[in-house]
Amino acid sequence: MYWPIDLIVLTFVIFCAIAAIVVKDLLATAILFGAYSFMMCLLWAVMGAVDVAFTEASVGAGVSTVFFVAAIFRTSRRTKD
Amino acid sequence: MTVSSNGIVKKDGNPAIVFLKSFCSFLITFVLMFLSWIVLSGKFEPLMLWLGGISSFFVAYFFYDLLFPALGAGYLKIFIRFIQYCPWLIWEIIKANFHLLYLTFHPRMKDKIDPHIITFKTNLKSDIAITTLANAITLTPGTITVTADSDGVFKVHSIDRESAAALPGIMLKKVARVFGEKI
Amino acid sequence: MDNYPVLIVVAPLLAALLAGFAAWIEERLSYPIALLGLAVSTFAAFEVLMQVIFFGPIRYEMAGWPPPMGIEYRIDLLNAMVLLIVSGIAFLNLLASYESVNQEIGDRTGSFYSIYCLFVTGLLGVTATGDLFNLYVLIEITSLTSYAMVAMGDRDRGALASLNYVFIGVIGASFYLLGVGYLYIQTGSLNMTDVAIILQDYHGSSTVLTAFVLCMVGVWIKMAFFPLHAWLPNAYSYSPVVFLRVVAPLMTKVMIYVMIRLMITVFGFNYIFKTLNFADAVVILATVAIIFGGVMALAQKNLKKMLAYIIISEIGYMVGGVWMGNQLGMTGAILHILNDALMTFAVFLGVGNIIYQLKDVDFSNLGGLFGKMPWTMAGFVLAAFSIIGIPPTCGFFSKWYLIMGAFEKGAYHFAIALIISSLICAVLFFRVFEICFFPSSSQDNKQKDVHAPGKIEEAPVSMLIVSGFVSLSLIVVGLFSGTIVNMIILPFLT
Amino acid sequence: MTDLLALIVAKYNYWLYVILMMIGLYAMIAKNNLIKKLVGMNIFQTAIILFYISIGYKKNATLPIIENVHGTGGGHIYAIDYINPLPHVLMLTAIVVSVATFGVAMALAVRVYQRYKTLEEDELRMRLSEK
């Protein structure tokens, strides 16, 4: 029933994933990765996996991104690819 | 009673009064937390209420100084005045948004806008007042607070001239009134 | 007491947590706590093995839910044996490594013991469980602890090696998880026996085939089977000795166990050797692994790295034996799990003692060690003989069965590879012995200057006792391998 | 045409999960930067989660949380009305594992950077061979 939403969000997810690994700035990667997690969370919610969505929201969007930024803060943003 | 920049309450003065003040602060936090719990939970079984009580106690015990670092007398007053201030703010926000909507959809948007940064100083003292004003500025017409420091100096980015012209103006007065400060 | 099966796993976990506590409160307590936990675990494993031998397989239902719904521990002979190996070796290693930990880890020993116990918990859980997903979680515990431990050893290169290990490890575990997913979508169950029953109707399904391939690739990555081995040498050679001594013997063996478990219990021999037909290819791969590991080991200049490549070679033995698809090969592989665990442990105990005194095990440093650490080296020599496969050490007997299995299947290339690998091991170890035992007098003087004479002494007694015990057990196990085969392996296989 | 659409609707989730997984795997194998690899790793893991959640989904079913507990005495619970909860459970665990791995890997990356002042693999290799 919700497959249009599902499909659109899934497409976004794939865009985000590609962008996250192509972009040439690690902070941007971190941010895109956050967006990726948001999308994933939405996707789980659409598919009815509320618990997973909740976890993904709290982990992917919150903690993971923060860890990521923290790690970049302590290392470097530079990347060649 | 002062608050250092790292958020730890420094207790000076009479220990009894300090304790009383902390306790009041704790109590208010507790009540607030418990109310939040009830709103969130929506269950009135004894177990849940007990859990809520414990949780609220826990949060209030460890973090009361965050919510009410300096317990003044007028919190209730401020709260009421803040409620009164809200509708006005919302109205302002809606106005601002229509303005912005207009700008956004305008075909020659780039002629309409003229971003620049203005700086002004206010006499607001308390953190909370400054923050409220800053957030209000951010939410209302075409302006975003860039920095606001504890001396009350604001740096504002505004999207066009007329938005900038309105500052600080009436908003400052309103906020100052809410928090009982001099302008 | 009926709760022994779960006690095996829970005791180390409890010890890990209490050691973690103690790390903050009174750090000296951590060591006895960890030791106690592992001792309890070993005892429970021993009890379970006895029960299984005399009364047949044990099923333990977690939380009292019947198997397909809940998680169950299903302990049969193979399980019980591996459990005893794992807990016993972990316990002995801990017994031997008090001084070594103090020397290497320094100011956070409490946490170290905690993470060590967690690692052991993971391995034991992997071995004991009868649930596919539970297996994954426990694999991840072992992996995570390994990542941390590998990075702790070498301040310089450890982190990088560990990070590469993380990538590979995650790919491996994820492949396994995917495989489980493919199984789940086809069967709807996660319990091994349950899945096996349902799978019988789906032998032709492409999903099951994919699931099988994925599971195997995942497990192979984790065990560092030949084309997927790249992580192992670095990861092992940079980890601290205490950990090395337990990860090198146990990690790969437990993964081999997982492979056997998947092959026997979940997919079934009929499926693998009748429906599918790439067993020969895997045996060839194993052959290549054996040769490759040996050849690479020849090229190494560092004892740890050399041993790491030998481990890769040994993995080839076991995988080849299992995929031989006959009883002899399987017997050999299972016996080799035991033997290889013991002999790798023994050899690394020796290496550990050397490192305790020398800090470095490049070949150039080892001159004349025998004179200085005779007991250590005696143990090392025994272990080396076992790896070469000289009777009556245990390494010979598993090789015996493996070669017989190869003959039975007609996989002569595998048998030849085994022989060649033995020869290579002989070359490798005698090269080491030559340096350690008979330093040529001309070089002797130079090397004496390197570590001022008399500075190197024998390792602490606790290390020596364990080392001696394990080395002797190599012979004992070798001599009683007939008993082991008859009491444990053959009943399991038939 | 409708058949094709039906097929696509029936399977696209699985196909897209494969694509996602390939992206992650590619990043893990071929990217030069260690943090990029980490991102790839996470994408890979999420792809698996997507796969599992897709298994669990059922059309015209509701969430696996039974509503109105006190009212259930009247009606029986039918499995077909509820989305399969088991994959969700498994994936909760998997997410936890992945975030734990992620944290540890980040810590490792910080350590690597402390030592070598770079996170690029080729530069790291160069540093190693210099030594």
Place this chain on the structure above:
Amino acid sequence: MDLFVVFFLITGLIFSLGGAIGIIRMPDFYTRLHPAGKLDTLGILAMVMGLALYNLHHFSLESLLLSIKMFLIVFFVFLASPTATHSIVDAGMRAGLRHWTKKKRKG
């Protein structure tokens, strides 16, 4: 009642649309923040209000609490969104991003 709901939702959608378009069209980072920070916030307000109203269809204590909970989101967003905006703008300033000015474009 439904009419209100529809109205609120549509209004919210329009505001959000404005925000989205603004993000695309605005010439530089600082100006983009204006629609992003404000229009979206108001969009959320409107839409949540609509949904909360809809939720009150079957009026009960539970649904009332639920609606209050939704407003909690709004309250939260109203606190957080300007702060986030401010934080981003501050970051831009500190990062040394120069803002777009009319003069420059002409010159």
Place this chain on the structure above:
Amino acid sequence: MKFLGFIVVGLAGAILLYGTGDFPDWGDPYSPASLHISKDYIEKALDQTKVPNIVTAVLADYRGFDTMFETAVIFTAGLACFLLLRDFREKKERFYRHTPTGVILHVKAGKKILDGGKEFEYMDKDWVPSDLIIKTVCRILIPFIQIYALYVVAHGDFSPGGGFQGGVIFGSSLILLAISYNLKTLVKRISEKMLGVYAALGVLIYLGIGVICMLMGGQFLDYAKLAPLIPFDSNHIRALGMLGIEIGVGIAVTAVMAIIYINIVSEGRHDEGL
């Protein structure tokens, strides 16, 4: 490497796509996965455990053993970060700022600033004053986030969420404190030692419940055997057991998230972060 990557990826993708061939349709209610054990879970969970959220019931009860190890994984991660990064060595030089005047003092290694120096603030070379607005807003928000987190922990039985999610949110609130003020504030409020102890305590609660069940004569984690210990509500004993372990998970996760964050962001020095 790129080429190899393409080959491997292509191969893996091909295998996986091949495997999808025999899949049941997406969302098919009659797929094997939906018919076998998940059916039992859905239909029996409420009766057997009195927990309406089937996911929680399965997570914490039927497959509670998994979840225990999941918690152990989290604990491991925290421990690993501590072991990997924690650096007890003192920095070579330190900077202190005198709060009232803003004068910055430079202190060499080994020397300590006057102990009564409450007015001195430790700082790093990339120290910036924390932003007033952010600070104030976060100050207000953090208690609410925390009560929400606790709510999530407690309501794992009825709504999505549970120990892990609640713990993560609570941990995030601590992280938020560190971001909006500075890391020292967080470390002062909840010491490293406390975090370590909490992390172990959380898992220990979980494990302890399991062991108590065992001591009461049941299987490991068999909550039904807890009934004699709890005087009321023996009908919901399994739900209560689950609540207990959710609390344990929550504590552990909170502590571990804070540990990981603190260690990563300060390279293990616990002095200065984002």
Place this chain on the structure above:
Amino acid sequence: MQTIISIKPLLAVLVSLFVIPVLISSSGKPNVRESWIFVSGVIKFLIIFSMLPVILQGNQIVLTLFKISPGADIAFRVDALGMLFALVASSLYIITSIYSIGYMRGLNEHGQTRFVSFFALALTATIGAAFSANLLTLYLFYELLSLSTYPLVVHHQDAKSRASGRRYLTFILGTSIGLVLPAMIYCYHATGTLEFAPGGIFSGQLSKPSATVLLLMFVFGFAKSGIMPFHSWLPAAMVAPTPVSALLHAVAVVKVGVFSIIRVVTGIFGVDFLLSFNLGAWVATIASITIVVSSCIALTQDELKRRLAYSTIGQLSYIVLGVALLTPKGMTGGMLHIAMHAFGKITLFFCAGAIFVATGKKYISQMVGIGKAMPITMAAFFMGSLSIIGLPPTGGFISKWYLVLGTLEGDHMILLFVILTSSLLNAAYFMPIFYKAFFCTKEEAMFGAKIVEAPMMCVVPLVITALISFGLFFLPQPFLDLAGLAAKGFLGG
């Protein structure tokens, strides 16, 4: 024929194993240490000797230690052949231990404790191999022997000895792991047993080609026997101290190789089986080639010990040849040659060692006139070489006599020719030594009056062995009986 279960074989094996810790613990006190060695040697000999009557009555002593898998246990069985070999080895061990005291102290060698410990270990392995009941046990002790002699070979720890040690291991371990192990496992796989049975264990499982390959794998695999082309470890191993060369590389190690070949040929393949495929000829051919070639090489060697080593290679092949004849006389002769050659060759090595101790000379060309300086030694040397050449009145004559009879019995004229030729060659490479030693002018003599006999401890043993090999001509009884008994057993008589 009775089968008696007794613990004596185990005791015989373990005596010198258990003495090792004692040796190590008394490493600071040489006298105590050496008396222990002597005591253990005597005990061992006595245990073995006590079994002799039982064996001579045609009985067997068996003992199973560990059950590994059916048909392949760790087990001992004492039969005539094993008894013969064990008797020779253990008796010579006593003598050698006395000799090594003199030699090692005379040269003031380093690492004496290590030396004697591994020496004892090597003897354990030798006796174990002699008493093995099946191929698995034999292989076990064979490997143990290889490993325990390695430290003895590299005893000097210089570059040369390390190179020799490497060569030694390469050949011994390489062949045993590379050839014997797979062959053995194949046997077990094909037949399900590895027991040495009088008629062999194969009963039609093997075709001729595979049997040939298997036999060759065994024969070449037991490279300790010095069969060409896997012989070159033996001359290389001569860098070891002379007691090692004497006991191990003239008696224990090489004889274990030969002994293993005999065991395999008779116990695994069985005489009938070999005859039916005419496989004995293969082995005989290889042995003949080895005999002739090694004797020729020996002619060219200048270093005394190397010359003896090549002589050993040739003599060992006599034994193999004798067994490969597959006739009663031939086999008796072959097995008898184990004993005869042992006593003869050990005398020669003792002499070489004594010369080295006394003069420090290794090369024959440097030994001009030595007979006058060391008359006793050189007399013993003469006696020993007579035995090796096979001239009466020495024990060597008897075994060679039986060999010749064997060739006649089997109608192998070429082999007879080979034996005779090589005896001539033997004479040709020994006689120049005497010539140099005794027949020289005063001017040519390289040794002044300073040079006297080696220490007492060196001289006495070599005299004893020389006398024994002399005495064996007149009293070959126990050995001859044992060899005959063994041959009868193997031929299914």
Place this chain on the structure above:
Amino acid sequence: MNTFFLSIALGLCFLMLFSMYRTLFGPTVLDRLIGVNAIGSKTVILLLLIGFLYERIDLFVDIALAYAFLNFIAVLAASRYFHKRKGLYEESFME
């Protein structure tokens, strides 16, 4: 009403595309941050809408709330980076 909600949800998805554009291509990191922030706020609504579609709004409110919190934290952390580390690199081709 469900159809209406669905169409609103699709509309929001469509709007998300714009924000997504900023996130994917936005010249500077901070532009991406804006995009993410905007996506986050839309997702909150989407979650609520899905809740209505499933008729289980009580569950989805929790998620939405958590989502709002955590989005805020993530954005704050990312922007906080720039408070401490200067420089946007040579990415600034936006003029």
